[in-house]
Amino acid sequence: MTDLEVTGLGCRRGGRPVFRDLSFSLAKGELLALTGRNGSGKTTLLRALALLVPADAGAIHWQGADVAADREAWRRRIAWLGHLDGLKGDLTVRENVATACHLREEGTERVDAALAAFELGPLASRSVRTLSAGQRRRAALARVVAAGARLWLLDEPLNALDAPSQAALRAALGQHLATGGLAIAATHAPIDVPNARTLLMDSSPPPGGEEHEP
Amino acid sequence: MTDLEVTGLGCRRGGRPVFRDLSFSLAKGELLALTGRNGSGKTTLLRALALLVPADAGAIHWQGADVAADREAWRRRIAWLGHLDGLKGDLTVRENVATACHLREEGTERVDAALAAFELGPLASRSVRTLSAGQRRRAALARVVAAGARLWLLDEPLNALDAPSQAALRAALGQHLATGGLAIAATHAPIDVPNARTLLMDSSPPPGGEEHEP
Amino acid sequence: MSGFTALLARDLRLVWRRPGDVMVVLAFFVVATVLFPLGIGPETNLLARIAAGILWCAALFAALLSLDRLFAADYEDGALDLLLLAPWPLELAALAKCLAHWIVTGLPLAVLAPFMGLLFGLSGEGLAALGLTLLVGTPALSLIGGLAAALTLGARRGGALLALLALPLCVPTLIFGAGAVEAVATGGGFLTHLAILGALALLSLATLPWAIAAALRQAGE
């Protein structure tokens, strides 16, 4: 049974069409890996799925209902990891993750497990400003895990992670899928989890095909 | 003949020692790949080599002379790629690369070749603000190539690059090394170029070994 | 905990971590007001006459000076996306952020201003009027400035553009705020002014959160 159904989606950035007529569907326990050249529209697609960028055309359905009809319910279903980590440098790791849960109006009971999943226990009370790039990325991932959402939208989650942390991410993803979750991840490296499908975003119009800016 | 000679280097961040007593040397045509856990000090080491972060102990010698003695000569020898791209969103790709050359008080004759090396020709007159993450990273790499420096210091250069761009980077690195250049790159993925050595930064004290923030 | 409370608590905690930021705004206010007696000379009558206007203007500038990072920090570190994706109305988030701003600038300014008024030789009643009008008027400034801050996200030269957008909209608040203090000095009652200020604040409260939310959604695209 497919939970997520995307039909005929099209988006433009700065007046340029980025992709057109994109359709796919995703069922419980499945991961969709978005790949493709730089500039092919992976980030744009993720933002469009989160309704952050308005789509030009097409529709997104969740269990048969258009997600734009009840935006707040939809937002409750998704957890977001962007190019930027979305962490506050002046707060500690734990505070960051806990605040994110509060902002979703949820409890903080999953926070400790999420921190542990990314070996953040010893760093939990360090302020994020003093972390290295990969440590921050792990904190951002812990935030996604702690959110307890059905659908994870991840933009290059492997960026800056060392090998053990990549394995931790894979384990977390595997568990999320095993418990009936869904995930869509833009990535340039293969994510080896079971039930992974790949969507190759091909850039027509090619990403470098444009000429002069006005 | 070793050009770069690092002896007994030690650094601390925020009062915590990050690494101690680090020594290595690097000769013409060699690449040193820094690997290790997140937070093991790769970025710190690169910044210390660029004299951006003062070292606690130890010394850095270039062809026998302490680099701290003539900082400006040393800066002329290195090209820098940080976690951040260091590009101006309001300038076009070409302007960004050319300005970086001017800031090094050098000519712009290498700019076109550098842009071509990363397939940036068609994007050259787009303003950087409208580029995707990987396109920006490529522009930053073109800046490094155009600098024409002897030693490249690269912090996670593969981040956000798609597969063809990774190949382009490998080719550019190979040519830099072949013409007698040196490079040090922090990375979590193997960079397959000839003459690559690996330095595993092990985190003792372990990256998570610290307790509470003071 | 509701999302509104959580956001408010987060922003207050962030300020608490860097108390210096609030101090700078207050210091700016003090320096700006002290400057006038220094520049104009020691004529007490003249100073008392212009005190209300100067103090209100200085408060307005101090508030604006601290506003430009209100949403910009969240925009630049990606936290704005999380607010846009929070499962409760963005209008409430806008309100929470403006409220946090008011608590850390409007409120301290209202407390500090009467002390500065002493330097200008304001009467006791005038001092009370000054503090009260600032207390009632500054929420409108926080909201108007919040709108300008949201509109200028992603635009360059944010600070100055923000001020250009916000200042004309702040004029009514300024006029009635300063007017109230002067009304006291000239023997008039200032309750009418206070009521009008309250009305202005309510008008802002009733309209601006929507405008701010709309502007934030734009920025997220």
Add this chain to the structure above:
Amino acid sequence: MSGFTALLARDLRLVWRRPGDVMVVLAFFVVATVLFPLGIGPETNLLARIAAGILWCAALFAALLSLDRLFAADYEDGALDLLLLAPWPLELAALAKCLAHWIVTGLPLAVLAPFMGLLFGLSGEGLAALGLTLLVGTPALSLIGGLAAALTLGARRGGALLALLALPLCVPTLIFGAGAVEAVATGGGFLTHLAILGALALLSLATLPWAIAAALRQAGE
């Protein structure tokens, strides 16, 4: 091309890309000067009396509001590292950035201010004094503000508190600037004031680039 010229050219080009930015600062200056009459009341004599203080204050605010991003933009996008790594003295880079800021704000402000002085009924000589003092005084504001901008970069908790120290540094410039215009109004000459302002600007020029460079190096760590 020398690195100094290259940096200056880059910053001016960035402004050139958005000529609106300069207009915004000027517009802000105009709006700010208009706010004071709104706060104080429309009595022409009174306004002429305090015009110098108001115009100088507004110029300071305009300069400050446009200064806060002077180094922050470079810091946040990583371009600051490139400046730190440029093979020529960082002091020159600090100077180039402050000079670019002065060219796009201080200079236009000095040209515009006399026109605003007309609104306040300043005499012809007063207008000339206003323009000249701003021309001589604003470089110091750009440098002092540049120091504050550099000190507040990045993580250091003390940064904001240090900026608090930088603010009072502007006070002498303001006092002599506003004082010169008032000296003209009361029949005195303003050359002494102008000389002192020039001395202040030279003093800033001789010391502050080093302080700014030191602050930038801190931020790069």
Add this chain to the structure above:
Amino acid sequence: MASLHVLANPARFRRFSQKVLPVLSGATALVLAVGLYLALVESPPDYQQGETVRIMFIHVPSAWLAMAGYALLAGLGAALLVWRHPLAALMARAAAPVGAVFAAVCLLTGSLWGRPMWGTYWVWDARLTSMLLLFFLYLGHIALSRAYDDAERGDRAAAILALVGVINLPVIKFSVDWWNTLHQPASVMKLGGPSIHPAILTPLMVMAAALLLLFVVLVMVRTETEIDRRRLDAAERAQ
């Protein structure tokens, strides 16, 4: 309303404007000529103000058009935000500078007039001050709509500002009136009150009509330019 809806499409607007513009421009020239004749030759000099009274025939219509122009901006802003009319953004972009120019003309003619009348270029009168603030609102709108790389973002941000500004306009006007009357009751600017002599009223009305036509023509021409510019951008991008 239905006919307006038809015009919401830029291409249709083009066809419409190409038909209408020549006629409208001709009419503008004609009415302007008549108006100027009436204002400069026919109407008598004022017994108090002499020949300078003729400034009024530009000054007052400019004031009206500046105010009407901001209302137009707000309307276009609503059309953009609520109905997403693509033409509304282009028209707002075209109209804002025109309105600002009329506000500036009002301010300039007013202060030029003030010199002989009041002996000074400027007094802090309520009416003057609120026109000045309106001019600033225009400036903010123009600056904001141009502050982004993405023109569409600038359009929408400016639309939000125009809506908020128009809610505030009466409040600003009211507060400025109140502010001034407290300190300076009944300033010099009292001409004839509402009872204006027909010899002045007729040329005034004709000039007002002429400037209104001019306003419409300018906005239409500028809208066409904006459409062309967007087309050009789109074509360049699509390459």
